[in-house]
Amino acid sequence: MxxxxxxxxxxxxxxxxxxxxxxxxxxxxxxxxxxxxxxxxxxxxxxxxxxxxxxxxxxxxxxxxxxxxxxxxxxxxxxxxxxxxxxxxxxxxxxxxxxxxxxxxxxxxxxxxxxxxxxxxxxxxxxxxxxxxxxxxxxxxxxxxxxxxxxxxxLSVAAPVALEQMVGMASTGYLPKEKRPEILANLAKVRFLVNYRCAAHEYRTFASGHVHYLMYNKLMPWDHLAGTLICQEAGAHAARFDGTAYLPHHVGGGLLIAPDKASWELLRREVFTV
Missing domain, CATH: 3.30.540.10 (Fructose-1,6-Bisphosphatase, subunit A, domain 1)
Known part of the structure; x- marks a missing residue:
């Protein structure tokens, strides 16, 4: 298309x-x-x-x-x-x-x-x-x-790995205050967490196969539409926290991106328990 x-x-x-x-x-x-x-x-x-x-x-x-x-x-x-x-x-x-x-x-x-x-x-x-x-x-x-x-x-996303081997990016600053401590503690389950303070480079890094997850809570279209499509076209599974598709008019509901659906479900269950 x-x-x-x-x-x-x-x-x-x-x-x-x-x-x-x-x-x-x-x-x-x-x-x-x-x-x-x-x-x-x-x-x-x-x-x-x-x-x-x-x-x-x-x-x-x-x-x-x-x-x-x-x-x-x-x-x-x-x-x-x-x-x-x-x-x-x-x-x-x-x-x-x-x-x-x-x-x-x-x-x-x-x-x-x-x-x-x-x-x-x-x-x-x-x-x-x-x-x-x-x-x-x-x-x-x-x-x-x-x-x-x-x-x-x-471009192609990284191959799936075990949870304890995952490296990725998560923007935790916009998480609900009451959930932030729990999710930060959960992130001890993955291998490494980074944050470039730049979605453009985070999406580029993921789509090029260098990391295993991206997570965002605040969704403004200029920040996430381009990167989400690029990651999906590179093979990723992307969805809001409730499992529904991320659409251009969405500004909330969170976004989690992983190499495949199984990795997405694992991260959602074990780490990003919003």
Missing amino acids: TSTVDVTTLSDLLRRAAKAEILPRFRRLGSGDVRVKTEATDLVTEADEQAERMMKAEAAKRWPDAVFIGEESVAADPALLGKLQGADLAIVVDPVDGTFNFASGIPAFGVMASVVSKGETVAGIIYDPMGDDWVMAEKGGGAWLRRPEGESQR
Whole structure:
């Protein structure tokens, strides 16, 4: 299944925006270029805003019928998020995923976009400005690493392993306070837990077969639509905590991704007991 948005064109747009608006500001942000949104670790920078502004303008020229939903656009107009569920075609963008890292001078951030058609995610792209490459997928077409010179490599998730050998990422900061101690204790059952504070790189790492699970509780579409589709196309089993499919309009219910359904069920039962 393909969307009416050309994914190669969209992926190249992410790269151009990164080179024009994001990379020139990396480790060069002035005191007025970083602002707090909801808390000290929830930041927005001039790079986020200018990159999204460029992507929105370019997308409007190429795909005028698509609803454009960007993280910073929704921050300015929360009602915009409600247009996603009923849109025939939407482009969802996170101009700088991992803004805290970016603002801190840590080179672990990414640019993400997904295409939603009639309530279904049909394409996802994660661009790494530092590595200058993409991981991307169209529904039914597999997940791929693509480089600017045209080289591509098909991606596949890791083989299942025993619970005590699993290595993965879990974002525990948005878990219910009453459940957080229990889940943090449960994580002693796995081999290793990391958190990059950047979903873009966590999804890339999982889809490339380097880790065995991802877990998120807060689900904003710009953070998770692209990565979830890419992981599924790489062979993963992904579902919300109640076992139902994760859909573009969901903003809660948690998300757990594992190499296969058996691993998902094991992690859900033994670790992520939300």
